[in-house]
Amino acid sequence: MWADTLLIVFISVCTALLGEGLTWLLVYRTEKYQKLKTEVEKQSKRLEKRKETHGDSFYKQHKKKIEREEERLKINNRDLSLVKMKSMFAIGFAFTALLSMFNNIFDGRVVAKLPFVPITWIHGISHRNLPGDDYTDCSFIFLYILCTMSIRQNIQKILGFAPSRAASKQGNSIFGSNPG
Numbered sequence: 001m002w003a004d005t006l007l008i009v010f011i012s013v014c015t016a017l018l019g020e021g022l023t024w025l026l027v028y029r030t031e032k033y034q035k036l037k038t039e040v041e042k043q044s045k046r047l048e049k050r051k052e053t054h055g056d057s058f059y060k061q062h063k064k065k066i067e068r069e070e071e072r073l074k075i076n077n078r079d080l081s082l083v084k085m086k087s088m089f090a091i092g093f094a095f096t097a098l099l100s101m102f103n104n105i106f107d108g109r110v111v112a113k114l115p116f117v118p119i120t121w122i123h124g125i126s127h128r129n130l131p132g133d134d135y136t137d138c139s140f141i142f143l144y145i146l147c148t149m150s151i152r153q154n155i156q157k158i159l160g161f162a163p164s165r166a167a168s169k170q171g172n173s174i175f176g177s178n179p180g
Contacts, residue, residue: 106140
């Protein structure tokens with residue numbers, strides 16, 4: 001079981017690196033992406049600074065300028081998403097094929113033992129194609145999804161492909177909403 005677990009973590013790292021490599025090849029190195037990314041960074045910082053300076057100003061003039069900048073930022077984020085979308089289809093297709101292959105290899109094998117019983121609506125994924133009713137048994141697909149979600153984000157940060165903090169802070173950003 002430990003060998004399977006480590007193999008799945010290794011597979012997750014490899015597929016995350018492969019995914020980021022393909023994304024770099026198809027998206028990150030293009031001039032259009034670079035231009036849009038720098039524009040989003042500048043607009044995010046400018047908008048953040050303007051919000052700090054004027055805060056909850058009652059002047060309509062300041063509010064309108066902030067709204068216009070937010071709208072421009074939203075448009076550039078949408079354009080950035082569209083540029084990334086092309087590679088996401090190619091990567092999604094390749095990973096579906098890989099996932100299918102690995103799923104067949106690990107079908108019906110317990111690859112890890114969970115330290116908890118997952119909530120009921122996750123049992124279908126965490127205990128997929130496993131014999132018995134011990135829901136702490138973990139299937140390949142569940143462990144692979146958990147590993148890939150955590151590893152891919154860390155690889156993006158290490159390689160410098162993750163969005164900046166300024167872009168992440170903007171609530172209407174494609175990079176996520178502001179948690180606080």
